[in-house]
Amino acid sequence: MSKQIAARMLGDDYQALYFWLKVCEMFQPHNNIEKVGYEYDQIKAFDDVVVFYNEKVPDKSMTPIVADYFQLKFHVTNSEYFTYENLMDPKAINATSVSILQRIHNAQKEFTPTGEHIRFYIVTPWHPHPDDALKELISNEDGQIRLDKLSQGGPRSKFGKVREAWKDHLGVATDDELMTALKPVRFNLGTRTITELQAQLNESLLINGFKPISNTLSLIHI
Template sequence: MGEQSASRMQGDRYQHLFSWYVLLSLLDEESPFASAFVEHPEAGAADDVTLHPHPGATVASRYMQVKWHVDHRALYTLEGLTETVGRGRSLLQKLFASWNTLRGQGPVEVWLVSNWSADPELGGYLQGRDWRLTEDFFVEAPAGRLKAARSRWLEHLGVEWDVLRVFCADLRFRLGLASMVELEERVDERMRMHGLRQGPEPRAIALDGIREWIEAGGEAKRLDRAKLRVFIRDRGLLASKTDTPGVGLWIHGWARRQWREPPAVELDWTPHFDRDTRAVPTEAVWREQLLPELREARRRLASRPAESVIDFRGKVPLSVSLAVGTCFPEVAGDRFQVEQATRGETVLWRSDAKPTQRQLQGTEHESAPDAMDLLVVFQLTGDARPDVERFLASHPRRFRAVLVLEPEGGPHDGAVGSDGDAVAFAVLARERIRQARVRWRTATTHLIPYAPAGCCLFLGQRLNAMGPVVAYERTAAGGYVPFMTVETG
């Protein structure tokens, strides 16, 4: 039973990958197709993904059935297409029923798409250029095995030759399609061609969208170019534009790295950081040396063109990313592009990305009524609460209240799927922190981040008019210590 479930899951994944591959063709400006369906409600067995032309186009609508096989123990044959299992219908009967229902709507093609190949006999009747049956299949007086196979098809479907001929002319056998890995590569190639992100995470976002459309049903399953573009934008699938005028800011903290384009400003802080021990500079070093260097970088970059984007690169602690953001605030018009590693893929996030509809859930409680400080735990990609509880136990009277912010569904490594998510979380976190400061009448905010560096950068940009914010770093032993204080006005 477990193997059957795994096979079904693989089949669904293969079907949805192929569907996304087909849907992306709608983005072609010269595509003859105006819309598509996933699991078309009227297409019978040929419903997995369909394409429908613009009015006046000379192409037929395409209705496709996608079949996945976990191994290659067999091939498609002329006889095998008529085989039935139990009391069910054969594959040929299912395709014929779909075609017979749909052909009244206009020109149609019914496609069988599968990773299984055709045997030499069936394959000999398939055209390599367009997956049609060759003219030899339609000879008036067939002989040999073709004669036997055609007679079996006629009897099996219960039709005359003139009907079978029209049906077979509309069949397409796209057999021997790519393996799962190869199909993923083809999907990535098509996504790249349309300026989209590639890799496991963007593909997962696309496949989640297909599943959501299918579950919603009705018009949700119908896609056109405009609807597809909205989905791509809202789910953060657009690749960062590399042709935007920009200037580079490199800060080396945990380690030194080199990137392709030379920076306008480069700060080497590696003598003050040690990744193995997680040692960070003292508050005095930060205040007297590093913060002035960061402010000088801000001054040097102030003459950049107004439309430019700061390309920030560096292996630094989360609190440093937060501090960079506070030094280059959003209200001053500063915009960032930042390299972000997520689930094995490195992408470029932008601070001016359109926020998604993701939500933050917050829990807060009073800790010490006489205290004046607020502790904020900003946890998106992991659960910091066990360490925070130990931290609070060692500071029993330090904080008036504790606010924990995390995404709906809880923190996990895939919680932030795009720069749009990161911007949404930063905007919401800023507002929740502001409300908590007013509610608890606190003076200083203490912030423990457990989030992608890009999120911390974008949050820092929005922490204006928050008073002093103390940023914490995690120690090698698992606790948290204050690292720096940034003044946000």
């Protein structure tokens, strides 16, 4: 089996495990989940898994959230990192012309003009590069970009260079436009391995009265 095919199949497993974890959460009333979508094509850039809520749930700023959209990017190894620059590079998400940052901006403009009420999650085993400005911008509270931090300094400062690069890439003129585009973004970086996700799913299945996956079976197709 070629490495490309194996990686694709592992990516499918990664997505499926994440979907079933969210389905298990739906059976726990405190999560207020109405339904969970798989390959839900409402927002093409964030269609892997979608969670809709029965009642609006507040984010950390107490803004009511009606839905979360998850795009999962599996990588076989941790040989690469996310940086503020490769968020502008289509190749970082195996695309040819549109970067993840542009996809976020396009979705934000169409579905959440104020940047509120829905969230776009990037879920991946990759980490932010330890020497990159992006590492300082991602909140460990909820994965949001720390817009207050990004706003610091002039155009030539460390974060000013990030702002200017992202504005130029997205074709926006002001910092306010950039902050609105970034407001719904959440990063879930450095996620668990597929084996760990399977163990987590088994725990969730048991909690909800379902049959777990036997450890004599494997989701790994290599």
